[in-house]
Amino acid sequence: MLTKDDVTMKILEAKKAAGLGWEDIAEKIDMSPVFTHSACVGMNAFPADKAAALGELLSLSDEAVEVLTESPTKNFAQTVPTDPCIYRFYEIVGVYGPTLKALIHEKFGDGIMSAIDFDMTVERVENPKGDRVKIEMSGKYLAYNAW
Amino acid sequence: MLTKDDVTMKILEAKKAAGLGWEDIAEKIDMSPVFTHSACVGMNAFPADKAAALGELLSLSDEAVEVLTESPTKNFAQTVPTDPCIYRFYEIVGVYGPTLKALIHEKFGDGIMSAIDFDMTVERVENPKGDRVKIEMSGKYLAYNAW
Amino acid sequence: MLTKDDVTMKILEAKKAAGLGWEDIAEKIDMSPVFTHSACVGMNAFPADKAAALGELLSLSDEAVEVLTESPTKNFAQTVPTDPCIYRFYEIVGVYGPTLKALIHEKFGDGIMSAIDFDMTVERVENPKGDRVKIEMSGKYLAYNAW
Amino acid sequence: MLTKDDVTMKILEAKKAAGLGWEDIAEKIDMSPVFTHSACVGMNAFPADKAAALGELLSLSDEAVEVLTESPTKNFAQTVPTDPCIYRFYEIVGVYGPTLKALIHEKFGDGIMSAIDFDMTVERVENPKGDRVKIEMSGKYLAYNAW
Amino acid sequence: MLTKDDVTMKILEAKKAAGLGWEDIAEKIDMSPVFTHSACVGMNAFPADKAAALGELLSLSDEAVEVLTESPTKNFAQTVPTDPCIYRFYEIVGVYGPTLKALIHEKFGDGIMSAIDFDMTVERVENPKGDRVKIEMSGKYLAYNAW
Amino acid sequence: MLTKDDVTMKILEAKKAAGLGWEDIAEKIDMSPVFTHSACVGMNAFPADKAAALGELLSLSDEAVEVLTESPTKNFAQTVPTDPCIYRFYEIVGVYGPTLKALIHEKFGDGIMSAIDFDMTVERVENPKGDRVKIEMSGKYLAYNAW
Amino acid sequence: MLTKDDVTMKILEAKKAAGLGWEDIAEKIDMSPVFTHSACVGMNAFPADKAAALGELLSLSDEAVEVLTESPTKNFAQTVPTDPCIYRFYEIVGVYGPTLKALIHEKFGDGIMSAIDFDMTVERVENPKGDRVKIEMSGKYLAYNAW
Amino acid sequence: MLTKDDVTMKILEAKKAAGLGWEDIAEKIDMSPVFTHSACVGMNAFPADKAAALGELLSLSDEAVEVLTESPTKNFAQTVPTDPCIYRFYEIVGVYGPTLKALIHEKFGDGIMSAIDFDMTVERVENPKGDRVKIEMSGKYLAYNAW
Amino acid sequence: MLTKDDVTMKILEAKKAAGLGWEDIAEKIDMSPVFTHSACVGMNAFPADKAAALGELLSLSDEAVEVLTESPTKNFAQTVPTDPCIYRFYEIVGVYGPTLKALIHEKFGDGIMSAIDFDMTVERVENPKGDRVKIEMSGKYLAYNAW
Amino acid sequence: MLTKDDVTMKILEAKKAAGLGWEDIAEKIDMSPVFTHSACVGMNAFPADKAAALGELLSLSDEAVEVLTESPTKNFAQTVPTDPCIYRFYEIVGVYGPTLKALIHEKFGDGIMSAIDFDMTVERVENPKGDRVKIEMSGKYLAYNAW
Structure with a gap:
């Protein structure tokens, strides 16, 4: 049984082989780049038609396409993100949250x-x-x- | 010696007494609402002229005005914010950070x-x-x- | 300046003196017991009319009534609640969350x-x-x- | 020796192949959907007859059926759940626990x-x-x- | 308004002045030593008659007696207890829990x-x-x- | 080289195959059920004669028998145990520790x-x-x- | 009611005024320097005669002397000590513990x-x-x- | 490429087969038992001649001998050690650290x-x-x- | 698909075989030793020409060279580093950070x-x-x- | 009895009143700015002559001067510093520590x-x-x- 992680790995390989960027893929399946990347790395579920479009674009198996449409479990790996690019957003929430x-x-109220x-x-x-x-x-x- | 917290407390009292919102205050001292609030709660430092303008608007003491211009130490009280309004931003960083x-x-590279x-x-x-x-x-x- | 905690303390004292239960108070101000308690301990904001009704019922000051209507900051004191009555709900989320x-x-999807x-x-x-x-x-x- | 996790994996595969939902399975073995799912993912033990019924429905091995009846060890993977759907219940315990x-x-007393x-x-x-x-x-x- | 902590402090002072041990107190109010101590330090609630008996024994005020009967919030100060006498019990749970x-x-099942x-x-x-x-x-x- | 975990796994399999309970095993090797289970799951070391008796009872290899007599490293997997059966003991230490x-x-002093x-x-x-x-x-x- | 912390504070003041070192004090009351300091900062209990001797040496009140003989609760302020002098001992336990x-x-066995x-x-x-x-x-x- | 862990495993096997204790090994390579054990489990680096002597004693490969001389990364597996034998040293640091x-x-100053x-x-x-x-x-x- | 970790492992093997130090490698590819090591262990990305130079020096595959140029995710394995050599820098930030x-x-301001x-x-x-x-x-x- | 924190507070007040920077103070007492600030905020001890010089410069009491020479306990308030200026140094240790x-x-070896x-x-x-x-x-x- 394929997991979301397995499918992400397949997408990354196919994307690299095809020389496509995330914005290219997003444009070809007509979905926003943010949601496209997010769903490709398993943090969101694809609508069925978008999963099918991606599957065709990157030659994914039927099972992989189906996995893309399943509800993901969104576990964050780190309580405080350490990667500097992501940490800056955490810092913004800390400094400007209040x-x-x-x-x-x-x-609004x-x-x-x-x-x-x-x-x-x-x-x-x-x-x-x-x-x-x-x-x-x-x-x-x-x-x-x-x- | 007044601390940043003391001055925040004075600002909140004066603001309440004057019936002003954060956007009103921001407009009167000609600074953005985000930076104005952030500096009023001690997460940022006021430029000297803005501190003076705020001091005049809310009748703050000279010492309070000076404190507003000092560099703050930005300690976040909670590693994972629990307030639902702030937590949602933490969740966005967790889900969409990658x-x-x-x-x-x-x-960009x-x-x-x-x-x-x-x-x-x-x-x-x-x-x-x-x-x-x-x-x-x-x-x-x-x-x-x-x- | 009164804080939410100050007002909670005043409510608990007045409630004890009046010999009222949370359900009694809720009924008298015509709001659900859950929301009434939650707003009285500072985890939710009262609508203005309910705050006024509570103020009248328990003889709270005008400032206290105003504080009841302010948006609260909902900080949880403990990451894992230790009180056995509250812990059981945490356990339910752990066991039955998935x-x-x-x-x-x-x-739903x-x-x-x-x-x-x-x-x-x-x-x-x-x-x-x-x-x-x-x-x-x-x-x-x-x-x-x-x- | 089959673990609870192994059996969960087999159930998920068989369920997907059969195109059954959790409510369908629960109805067929005449147990509530909540307890059925919970026991299928290894957070509860099946009564012997229900395990047998599930085994027949999904063609599980005898060993798998026996494993379903064993007392599970209920370890929660995350102290604070990060999945937004589960986190909301944690937040409810935090906000409304008291x-x-x-x-x-x-x-009650x-x-x-x-x-x-x-x-x-x-x-x-x-x-x-x-x-x-x-x-x-x-x-x-x-x-x-x-x- | 007296808190549970205030009443505990009063009990400890009165106990010291009277030269009584926990077992003495327990015997005089006819309740087990474990429950007596636990309720005196605010981790359990006294039944009304036992609170009255303790109040008489140690000359506590009526308000203090009432506070003893209230449901406590049981917060553990330390996730892992550091006091060696208490830690040994934590260790027993760790080593022999499974x-x-x-x-x-x-x-039992x-x-x-x-x-x-x-x-x-x-x-x-x-x-x-x-x-x-x-x-x-x-x-x-x-x-x-x-x- | 067999680890303590490997030997535990072999014991669990042999115990299941033989249809023995922990109390049965304890009785047959003449050691208390608590210590027997604890040593079988690698949290304590067997005395040499008891290890030999267990080895004979469950047909363990000589190497496995020797591993049973080695001093274990007792690492607790979770700081706060989440399994409800074990958590209750942690709660008892929290509530009744003082x-x-x-x-x-x-x-005693x-x-x-x-x-x-x-x-x-x-x-x-x-x-x-x-x-x-x-x-x-x-x-x-x-x-x-x-x- | 004097706490252990109150008494420690009194000892530190008296020691400073008298210009005594810990070894001086230890020698005068005929107890080891380690146990003397440890009991003075409230991590151990004084035997009655040693408490009396210290009381006389530093002119402590009778109540303070009695407090010194009570069983302390040994709470460590920090899970990982940050003071470099204490941290080095923590590091030794980490590096050489196994x-x-x-x-x-x-x-020994x-x-x-x-x-x-x-x-x-x-x-x-x-x-x-x-x-x-x-x-x-x-x-x-x-x-x-x-x- | 052999890691420090791989080499530790080989040493433990060879030591068991040879029926040697840590003190025996230490004596044969003329290094203290503490440093010998510490370097064998990868928490310290062997001097080249001692690594060679150990390699000869236990018939380790040349690559293993070289790995023994490399600078180790000393990661402690647990912030608070749970093994009772090691925990006691942590407790000593907590109780007697100050x-x-x-x-x-x-x-010293x-x-x-x-x-x-x-x-x-x-x-x-x-x-x-x-x-x-x-x-x-x-x-x-x-x-x-x-x- | 090669990961950054796979490539680091290949570099370490090739470096060992070639008997080169980090400063040697840095000099040969004309980049600073700090950035060279950092990029070799996957905490920074190589510029394309430097990746090519390293690939040639250590006979890395084309895929490995390409991986070296990708943006890394910088996850720190430990919140508080335990290795003594790295911990000292953490301590410096703790002691001298303010x-x-x-x-x-x-x-600067x-x-x-x-x-x-x-x-x-x-x-x-x-x-x-x-x-x-x-x-x-x-x-x-x-x-x-x-x- | 003055604490290190009390003395820091007095220094900050006197420094503000005198309009001196840390580098000015450091120069006047002929000690480096880093060590001067560090000792003024209680993370290091002053040599006796430097404490005397600072006391004269800022008109500190004799007791304050003596406190400056005592060995400090260096507790870091936050495991991971949140202030952005200090966090960047923590990040440098995380990214470049290895x-x-x-x-x-x-x-060096x-x-x-x-x-x-x-x-x-x-x-x-x-x-x-x-x-x-x-x-x-x-x-x-x-x-x-x-x-």
């Missing part, structure tokens, strides 16, 4: 931004002082309502 | 998005299915260069 | 039960072999949708 | 809800604003008695 | 020994090679029953 | 109960309200003596 | 060195290449005996 | 005992009340000097 | 030293009292700027 | 760089692409010698 909370409460009904983009913005990474997150506001 | 890393590497040379906005976006929180982050790309 | 996940996925758009009741059910605690939770299903 | 304790004490003499159901409830997950737990009340 | 589990399963419907005694047993501590625990067996 | 310490100090010069029994006690698990521990008292 | 265990087993029936000295040894710290520990061997 | 620090400071320029012996001392383990540590004193 | 922060703030735009050298400095390790770090200063 | 170890071993017989400087280096922080560490090499 600020995000205060501004969400001011604009007592509640949260959903991390499920959620989407995100990553872009490169040219800048003469050094190019910048631009990240946009959008999540549905959910209110704590008394009952 | 994806952010992969896309940054694809677009081996490096990171700076969390220091960094800015962020929080907005409310109306939506018939439920309004959404929109967050934009922008940080300078820093490359790992061989030496 | 089962809850599997059944939610089977009935890839997603979660919201802990924000959520309500809960606690009841005593008579039983000749020993009375039972009955807990009912209801939370909105939120789907992970590809984008 | 409330559950207070209401149990008010209704000093004691706990058993997590052993315990059962649970998961249902889908239709709702025009979005369907809801309904969970019902029932556990025997156990009192701390002085001796 | 053995206790195996023998309980062999004698899949289940546990309750730590709630539970009692314990501590005795000194004379022995020419060095006196021994004898501890007897008795807890109700609770079975995991399928449903 | 009580055990206080009573040992009262009866400043010291501990040894967990090395130690023995333990587990029994089933019939009870009309539900049978009970009875555990008896006996450990040598060791005093802290000034030097 | 070696100490192997040599004790080779010389399966058992441990007691940390209760235990004494220790610290000496300065002159050495032309730099003076050395010499530490001698002596603890009773305790055997794991089958029962 | 005492060791105070006496070193009194005898502000500094530490080196754990690198360090040696240790383990001996059995006969004693009619039960034999004792005697451990002698000697480490160079290193001072914190202002600069 | 000092480094204070001096950077005094010389509120900001940090980059660990990405960063380089480092390690040298041996002869000294009659014992040779010394000299480490030089240079990192770009990054300021927290208000926005 | 490299530092490998190069030290190559240049099996051993460490002392963190006690150690000194450090921090400098600002002008650079047209952005000024850089330059840190130089020098520590005595200590060898692991067999015994």
